[in-house]
Amino acid sequence: MSVEWEQVIVASRDPVALGRWWCEALDWVVVNDGPVVLEIRPEVGRSPGIMFVPSERAKLGQNRLHIDLRPDDQDAEVDRLIGRGASRVDVGQSDVSWVVLADPEGNEFCVLSARSATSNP
Known part of the structure; x- marks a missing residue:
């Protein structure tokens, strides 16, 4: 049995804006640009990725x-x-x-x- 790290999910108040920020910060590419979800990866087809999803709750604590x-x-x-x-x-x-x-x-x-x-x- 094997396992592969696919992606990290980040809950965000503005997932598209935050996803684009991280995309530019890491010099990655957008692979899923939905209206409320954004997914980035080092390159198309390469793992792991980061998916930004909506959350109404503000971040609390570390x-x-x-x-x-x-x-x-x-x-x-x-x-x-x-x-x-x-x-x-x-x-x-x-x-x-x-x-x-x-x-x-x-x-x-x-x-x-x-x-x-x-x-x-």
Whole structure:
């Protein structure tokens, strides 16, 4: 028996707008552009994807699951994402090598430092 990670579902007040934000942030493609649901993937036919679905409830509290991004240049990526509408957030991380940001609806995610040739995956 095997299993494949297909996608993550994100409940959102405005799933189309938030999905497009993440699509541009990740440089992915839209594969399902419904009137109230938006699905993005790294490329057509490639997993995992992220599907944004409607929710009337506002986000409350810290995410229990979040995305970690590993760019080539952490500072440049943090600046780029903030310029696109992300914001810095404090979730109690103190002095760490990653930066915690939130997307326009307040979902936290981390921007890690660049992977060195000697670091673990």
